[in-house]
Amino acid sequence: xxxxxxxxxxxxxxxxxxxxxxxxxxxxxxxxxxxxxxxxxxxxxxxxxxxxxxxxxxxxxxxxxxxxxxxxxxxxxxxxxxxxxxxxxxxxxxxxxxxxxxxxxxxxxxxxxxxxxxxxxxxxxxxxxxxxxxxxxxxxxxxxxxxxxxxxxxxxxxxxxxxxxxxxxxxxxxxxxxxxxxxxxxxxxxxxxxxxxxxxx
Amino acid sequence: xxxxxxxxxxxxxxxxxxxxxxxxxxxxxxxxxxxxxxxxxxxxxxxxxxxxxxxxxxxxxxxxxxxxxxxxxxxxxxxxxxxxxxxxxxxxxxxxxxxxxxxxxxxxxxxxxxxxxxxxxxxxxxxxxxxxxxxxxxxxxxxxxxxxxxxxxxxxxxxxxxxx
Numbered sequence: 001x002x003x004x005x006x007x008x009x010x011x012x013x014x015x016x017x018x019x020x021x022x023x024x025x026x027x028x029x030x031x032x033x034x035x036x037x038x039x040x041x042x043x044x045x046x047x048x049x050x051x052x053x054x055x056x057x058x059x060x061x062x063x064x065x066x067x068x069x070x071x072x073x074x075x076x077x078x079x080x081x082x083x084x085x086x087x088x089x090x091x092x093x094x095x096x097x098x099x100x101x102x103x104x105x106x107x108x109x110x111x112x113x114x115x116x117x118x119x120x121x122x123x124x125x126x127x128x129x130x131x132x133x134x135x136x137x138x139x140x141x142x143x144x145x146x147x148x149x150x151x152x153x154x155x156x157x158x159x160x161x162x163x164x165x166x167x168x169x170x171x172x173x174x175x176x177x178x179x180x181x182x183x184x185x186x187x188x189x190x191x192x193x194x195x196x197x198x199x200x201x
Numbered sequence: 202x203x204x205x206x207x208x209x210x211x212x213x214x215x216x217x218x219x220x221x222x223x224x225x226x227x228x229x230x231x232x233x234x235x236x237x238x239x240x241x242x243x244x245x246x247x248x249x250x251x252x253x254x255x256x257x258x259x260x261x262x263x264x265x266x267x268x269x270x271x272x273x274x275x276x277x278x279x280x281x282x283x284x285x286x287x288x289x290x291x292x293x294x295x296x297x298x299x300x301x302x303x304x305x306x307x308x309x310x311x312x313x314x315x316x317x318x319x320x321x322x323x324x325x326x327x328x329x330x331x332x333x334x335x336x337x338x339x340x341x342x343x344x345x346x347x348x349x350x351x352x353x354x355x356x357x358x359x360x361x362x363x364x365x
Binding site: 004007011014015016018023027029030034037045046047049050 | 232236244249335
């Protein structure tokens with residue numbers, strides 16, 4: 001019985017040296033490759049991985065996402081939005097690298113298990129304060145960050161960052177949240193936020 | 202505020218494309234990568250791109266676009282794997298995507314210059330039109346094994362081209 005790796009190796013070898021294999025072996029390989037996938041199951045999986053709009057770049061999509069997910073105030077707004085936040089453990093980055101996943105189970109537990117040193121992988125900020133997010137971003141893009149209001153660094157956000165994003169792209173994405181305004185002047189980002197009422201969360 | 206009608210329509214359209222083309226795309230990916238999970242990933246990545254991106258597909262050419270995307274992504278992936286096996290760095294390779302894209306646009310030209318007329322036809326039937334081995338064998342009036350051999354030869358020299 002061959003392991004999947006051995007079969008894969010045989011597949012490539014069969015392409016490189018078909019003369020080494022009998023017609024029957026080649027036929028068997030083709031039959032295997034011709035197998036129809038379960039499209040319904042594949043769609044369900046895809047939908048599960050993309051079931052909410054938080055990752056969408058366009059303005060309307062981001063605003064819709066913001067309405068569902070909301071920004072959670074540190075003061076302890078119940079984390080009702082948790083039901084809407086998809087499970088992201090298997091969110092895939094372009095290079096199939098693991099995404100640092102941050103999770104909280106309620107508003108009191110504000111741990112953010114992010115790896116702030118890893119910058120070459122996509123990174124998911126799941127209910128993480130803006131202050132932490134922008135600390136990473138300022139390190140990565142070599143910019144300073146100035147908050148225009150004192151609440152700003154404490155507002156929490158759900159955001160998927162990818163290393164291929166330019167700073168301008170990140171600003172564009174985050175500016176699509178109605179309650180965040182980011183302006184860049186030289187090498188400094190000026191951030192202003194407005195609080196959202198608890199009922200929106 | 203909430204999910205807009207536009208969002209719903211985009212999702213419905215994405216579902217239609219997915220249901221209609223997934224099977225063919227997946228089989229094309231498997232022809233190049235073999236690995237089921239990797240093939241699934243390649244196809245899902247393409248749909249994710251469509252869902253989140255601005256690409257609008259024309260009904261007449263959507264299948265070709267999707268299958269060509271699969272083919273290109275698979276070759277790209279193979280190149281990365283090959284490089285990483287030789288000690289390359291994934292992060293470095295990511296920066297190399299422009300070079301990759303240039304190579305990918307050259308594939309058709311490369312195929313035209315390096316494959317026999319019959320192989321070019323078979324290559325396109327499989328990777329642009331999504332024909333099965335069986336369908337190609339019937340169209341070309343050759344055995345399935347002969348189809349495999351022609352495709353293998355084509356894939357080998359394209360892979361070689363990518364390694365260089």
